[in-house]
Amino acid sequence: MNITVIGCGRWGGCIAWYLNKTGHRVTLYGRANSVHMQKLIKERRNEYISFPESLSLSTEYSCIQSAEIIVISVPSQSLRSLCKELKKLEIKNKIFVLCMKGIENDTCKRLSEVVSEEVDSSNRVAVWLGPGHVEEFYKGIQNCMVIDSADDETKRMLVDSFTGDIIRFYYGTDLIGNEIGAASKNVIGIAAGMLDGLEMTSLKGALMARGTKEIAGLIEKCGGNPKSAYGLCHLGDYQATVFSQYSHNRKFGESFVRGEKFDLLAEGYYTVPALIKMAQQTGTELPICSGVYNVLYNSTNPKKALNQLFERSLKDEF
Numbered sequence: 680m681n682i683t684v685i686g687c688g689r690w691g692g693c694i695a696w697y698l699n700k701t702g703h704r705v706t707l708y709g710r711a712n713s714v715h716m717q718k719l720i721k722e723r724r725n726e727y728i729s730f731p732e733s734l735s736l737s738t739e740y741s742c743i744q745s746a747e748i749i750v751i752s753v754p755s756q757s758l759r760s761l762c763k764e765l766k767k768l769e770i771k772n773k774i775f776v777l778c779m780k781g782i783e784n785d786t787c788k789r790l791s792e793v794v795s796e797e798v799d800s801s802n803r804v805a806v807w808l809g810p811g812h813v814e815e816f817y818k819g820i821q822n823c824m825v826i827d828s829a830d831d832e833t834k835r836m837l838v839d840s841f842t843g844d845i846i847r848f849y850y851g852t853d854l855i856g857n858e859i860g861a862a863s864k865n866v867i868g869i870a871a872g873m874l875d876g877l878e879m880t881s882l883k884g885a886l887m888a889r890g891t892k893e894i895a896g897l898i899e900k901c902g903g904n905p906k907s908a909y910g911l912c913h914l915g916d917y918q919a920t921v922f923s924q925y926s927h928n929r930k931f932g933e934s935f936v937r938g939e940k941f942d943l944l945a946e947g948y949y950t951v952p953a954l955i956k957m958a959q960q961t962g963t964e965l966p967i968c969s970g971v972y973n974v975l976y977n978s979t980n981p982k983k984a985l986n987q988l989f990e991r992s993l994k995d996e997f
Contacts, residue, residue: 680840683708683737683746685761686778687715691752692725693813694778698750699734701843706746711738728817740768748774748837750807751794755781755862756949758790762797771801774833776826778807780861781946782953787960789858791829803833806854807841808861809911810919812926816845825911827851827858849911856898856907863894863954863968864913865928865947868920870971872932873981886967887917892997893965897954900961935974936981948975966991 680703684695687709695707707730709716715725716738723730735742743749743765753761758779775798777790788796791804798804809824816822826841826848828834838848851857867890874882895908908914920926931945951972958965966988973979 680704680748681746682706682748682750683742684750684752685743686752687713687719688752689725689727689813690778691750692719692730693727693816694750694752694807695734696728696730697816697843697845698841699731700845701841703840704735706735706737706742708737708739708742727813744768744770746773748776750776750778752778754944755779755790755946756784759783759793759797762794766797766799769799771799773802774837775802775804776807776837777804779946780808780865781950782859782862782957784949784953787953787956789855789862791854791858803830804828805830805833805837806851806858806861807837808851808857808916810916811846812919812923814925819845821845821847823847823849823911823915825849825851825857827854829854851912853898853904853907855901856903856905857910857912859898859901859903859957860894860908860910860913861916862946862950863897864916864920865945866951866954866968866971867894867917867947868926868928869932869935869945869947869951869975870967871921872926872929872934873936873971873974874932875929876933876936877981877985879985883921887914887921890967891917893963893967897958897961897963897965900963901957932971947971951975 682703683706685708695705699705794804805828807826811822826837842848891908891914895905899905927943928945928947931941934941954968955972970984974981974984
């Protein structure tokens with residue numbers, strides 16, 4: 680299968696490496712002025728691994744036009760602008776696979792909705808979500824992930840084609856729930872990092888349980904299956920986000936409360952305003968996400984935000 684991966688960052692590079700490893704013809708596309716892409720073309724390696732000669736590298740749009748499947752791994756808030764660029768190529772009858780976790784901040788749209796609004800209707804859209812870090816995949820450490828799509832045939836073909844000895848894919852059954860769950864777990868990851876920064880790591884168990892509960896409520900209010908919050912795309916991804924040394928979101932939260940600089944992408948920072956808007960639109964209570972939002976955007980003291988959670992009225996767990 681002829682696949683082009685758009686996005687030469689750490690996850691895009693890993694996806695291209697993995698799909699090439701599973702036997703597909705893969706081209707990794709990056710902009711000619713991208714520092715990451717320039718390094719890859721010059722050295723054929725990133726900070727983790729060398730890329731085999733069978734994996735093609737390109738800065739030309741032609742590799743996108745000739746692909747059967749277009750895998751996208753870019754920051755979630757730049758997805759719409761990328762799609763507007765791709766629209767000029769008049770791409771039709773392709774499969775777009777989105778490997779980011781986020782909600783468009785301005786519109787509160789899920790990423791599959793953003794792509795569907797911008798590309799020709801003959802194209803099909805799927806999402807690739809779930810736990811795992813590139814540092815571990817490159818070492819051959821296995822994990823389980825999910826592919827979901829509104830088109831059942833597309834979903835099943837991708838799962839069957841992409842499953843390999845490192846990643847076992849499951850057929851997703853709730854596109855709404857899986858996308859919201861995947862995006863919101865980054866916010867929970869920031870909260871976990873804040874607990875680490877406050878030296879209150881033992882509270883992560885409560886964070887995981889109650890965080891999953893509130894996201895399940897949001898998923899249900901948005902028309903999804905609340906059980907999806909307990910699947911691979913949300914609760915299943917917590918270990919990789921709430922505890923891992925490799926998690927950008929956890930590290931961002933920890934650095935934030937300690938007043939330290941952190942320059943790497945933490946998608947949860949951009950997702951939490953959208954979640955708050957969605958909560959207001961649907962009448963959903965998101966106490967943990969609201970606490971994270973207030974710390975990040977309203978300068979609320981982290982300990983005060985935590986105390987406000989403990990001062991909420993007592994209630995049944997379920």
